[in-house]
Amino acid sequence: MLDFLIAIVTFTAIYAMVSLGLNLQWGQAGLVNLGQVAFFATGAYTAAILTRANVPFLWAILAAAALAAVLGALVALITPHLREDYLAIVTLGFAELVRLILLNEKEIGNGPNGINAIPQPLHGVAGANYPLLFALLTLAALAAVFLFNERLRGAPLGRLLRAIRDDESVVASIGKSVLAFKVEAFSLGAAMAGAAGAFYAAYLTFIAPEMFTASVSIYVLVAVLIGKRGSNFGTLLGAVFVSILLEGSDFIKDYIPFGTGVQIAAFRIIVMGAVLMLVVLARYRTMVES
Template sequence: MDAYLIAIGTIAGIYLLLALGLNLQFGLTGLINFGHVGFFCVGAYTSAILSTKGVPIPLSLAAAAALAMLAAWPLGIISIRLREDYFAIVTLGFSEVVRLVVTSEGWLTNGVQGIAGIPRIFRAGGGEAQAVLMLGLTLAFCLISIVAMMRIVRSPFGRMIEAIRDNEEAVRSLGKEPARFKMQVLLLGSMLAGISGALYAHYIGYISPDQFIPFVTFQVWMAIIMGGVGRISGTIAGVLILMFFLEGSRFLRDVAPFIPEVSMASIRLGVIGLALILFTIYRPQGLMGDFTKR
């Protein structure tokens, strides 16, 4: 049971990094990013490829963050001035392009067979000690990101991006260029996704293109919506709720043993979708949203 809880805590921390990046982009700035998993994929493959070729893992992690930001830069130049719905479509297309690239460029990514034997970040001690250290490292990244996010929210930069979210035209009328601030937010959120992807690759030890489908992005969207958009506490609560439903629904088989094993995956998705619908109806502002508003 301890090993199971440690594993769930590590995956929750990885999802939290992803959600913090998306909350910065959408919750604080209004950028509708449906391609967040693309940067997650870039970070995972960058660190996996480099570390399997003998590059020290700290450098691989740094490269994953840097390459995820580098991938976001041309995307931002092309699409950052687009309307919100068009930007969402472009980012979704970007994530699919990334997945197709890692599928087809087998000379680099090993194609559909994926990359196996990705080195663990911590190699000393037994399996349980490695798992605990990995959990600690993941939570340390989450804590640093949360503190940085809180400082951003309270800074002039944070007030500016919130103003862009609320009324971009008003910001432009004051002589400020929203595109510059939105680009910075896109890069920062992509960096967090790249780091989370690298941690995921080293924790799982194996990655393939099928692990980076758009559904991962929408799971993160579920988390920030259920927790409360634009709130750091809401992001944390939303990830915990998401993990509760993802893992709790695994035990549906014990409650309803008559359900065929093949159908259980679809039922799990249905349970998670129902939870999102109920949150949207009864708590549209999210669990940690303003309790004075409906």
């Protein structure tokens, strides 16, 4: 039971970092991103490859975040004038493109077989208590991301991003470069997902393209929506909900007498889809865009 709790905490912290990244892009700056999983995957693969080449974990996290940020900046740079719906399509497709590249370019990460035996940071230090240590490391990273986002909300940049979300032309009219801020917000959010990916790879010690499907982008979307877009604390709560739904069902699986593994996995995604639809129906009045 305690093991399970530690696992849930770790997953929650990882999902929360990805979700906070999305909350920065979408909640604060109003940039719809249905492809957050692309940056998560970029981070996971970057860290996995680097740590396997004996690069220290801390450097691997930074590299994962940096590469994801560059990719995020690229997406933001080529789509600055896209309408919300087009941005939704392009980001969804972009993530699929990244997944296809990971699947096909075998020299990156062995294609569909993925990367295994990913080293874990400080392994051997804590012995049997290692999962607890890893959970604490992940929580520390989450705390850093959370505090950064909270500071940003109050900072001039945060106010500017919300102003861009509400009306771009106002920000442009006071002589600020809307594009530069959009790129900044998008790549910062991507970096958070990238860092989370580094923890994900180290935690599972195995990654494969099938773990980075569009569903993951939708899960973090649900986390941000549950927490009322824009609120960092709410996003945290949303991430708790999402990871309990996703990982908790693994725990109760042993107690359910019916259904195959595939069916239970499918069932929890159905619940996720239903939650998404219900949250939208309950909240759409507060989601109206200008």
